[in-house]
Amino acid sequence: RSAGVVGAAFCRGQSRSGVEEGPDRIRAAGLLDRLQQRGCAVKDYGNLVFDDVVEPSGGGGLRSVAAVGGANRRLSEAMKAVKEDGHTAVMLGGDHSLAIGSIHGHAAAVGQLSVVWVDAHADINTPLTTYTGNFHGQPMSFLLHELQSKVPVLPNFSWVKPCVSAKDLVYIGLRDVDPAEHYILKMLGVKVFSISEVDRLGIARVMEETCDYLTARGKKPVHLSYDVDAIDPSVTPATGTPVVGGLTYREGVYITEHLCGTGLLSAVDLVEVNPLLAKTDQDVQSTVNTAVDLLLGCFGRLREGNHPADYSLP
Ligand SMILES: N[C@@H](CC/C=C/[B-](O)(O)O)C(=O)O
Numbered sequence: 067r068s069a070g071v072v073g074a075a076f077c078r079g080q081s082r083s084g085v086e087e088g089p090d091r092i093r094a095a096g097l098l099d100r101l102q103q104r105g106c107a108v109k110d111y112g113n114l115v116f117d118d119v120v121e122p123s124g125g126g127g128l129r130s131v132a133a134v135g136g137a138n139r140r141l142s143e144a145m146k147a148v149k150e151d152g153h154t155a156v157m158l159g160g161d162h163s164l165a166i167g168s169i170h171g172h173a174a175a176v177g178q179l180s181v182v183w184v185d186a187h188a189d190i191n192t193p194l195t196t197y198t199g200n201f202h203g204q205p206m207s208f209l210l211h212e213l214q215s216k217v218p219v220l221p222n223f224s225w226v227k228p229c230v231s232a233k234d235l236v237y238i239g240l241r242d243v244d245p246a247e248h249y250i251l252k253m254l255g256v257k258v259f260s261i262s263e264v265d266r267l268g269i270a271r272v273m274e275e276t277c278d279y280l281t282a283r284g285k286k287p288v289h290l291s292y293d294v295d296a297i298d299p300s301v302t303p304a305t306g307t308p309v310v311g312g313l314t315y316r317e318g319v320y321i322t323e324h325l326c327g328t329g330l331l332s333a334v335d336l337v338e339v340n341p342l343l344a345k346t347d348q349d350v351q352s353t354v355n356t357a358v359d360l361l362l363g364c365f366g367r368l369r370e371g372n373h374p375a376d377y378s379l380p
Pocket residue numbers: 161162163185186187188189191196197198199200202203204242244293295307338
């Protein structure tokens with residue numbers, strides 16, 4: 067297994083600066099070294115940095131339309147290249163609007179794929195239903211075939227081709243869903259394991275049902291889009307839209323251990339780490355260390371322990 071790491075230092079999908087520092091903070095916490103120590107080959111593609119696109123005023127209440135469209139177009143090309151190089155892609159955000167480019171580029175390389183979206187939020191507002199105008203609340207609406215009649219073509223977005231089917235999408239951790247989003251999820255019959263289902267079923271059953279559901283019609287590469295605010299804010303406070311009652315650290319890591327075990331994990335986003343939004347440095351460290359542990363779980367780290375295949379006792 068090998069990892070191709072792309073940082074996307076982008077914050078314009080929402081209003082709180084600092085999330086563009088996410089990639090460097092996750093790197094500084096030792097992600098690449100710890101992957102290599104686990105015997106994982108790592109290619110670091112560096113950070114995409116986005117110079118400020120001057121926005122025309124207006125935009126219908128939408129925030130930074132042209133910047134979001136342009137950044138995601140570049141990310142899509144970068145993700146496609148990482149996949150064509152044969153790696154499991156790791157996209158370090160940056161805000162969750164980056165899932166537009168990440169999933170789009172992944173699909174451009176592998177064709178049909180499944181999406182596991184781990185988040186407190188559904189991020190499936192359209193540009194016409196969003197009440198904040200923030201694109202980190204909208205990425206899925208640009209990607210789903212079934213929503214295209216409801217999504218207007220925006221400046222710098224004409225390159226986006228819908229590439230995900232509603233039946234190939236599963237949500238885990240939802241607990242802050244807007245009415246329009248709830249309507250869309252019900253209308254399209256999207257599979258949702260909200261925090262209530264996690265409470266009812268337990269995370270092991272949620273993961274079994276997620277994988278059975280996604281492979282029932284044939285195995286496809288899995289794109290895991292992990293918003294760090296899916297985890298409880300007591301563990302990951304340094305994020306822009308914290309919501310109480312989130313996944314425990316243990317549940318969060320279980321998700322990545324389980325998906326790694328399927329052998330289908332093809333790309334993972336780790337987004338919304340904002341080091342400026344924590345009260346203390348310990349809070350930043352807790353957030354960043356959790357992000358690293360979630361990613362290590364994607365690449366075979368097990369809490370029971372691991373040992374090299376060729377290990378022998380001295
Ligand atoms: N539903 C809200 C919140 C969006 C949250 C985005 B996040 O999941 O990427 O944090 C909105 O549309 O602005």
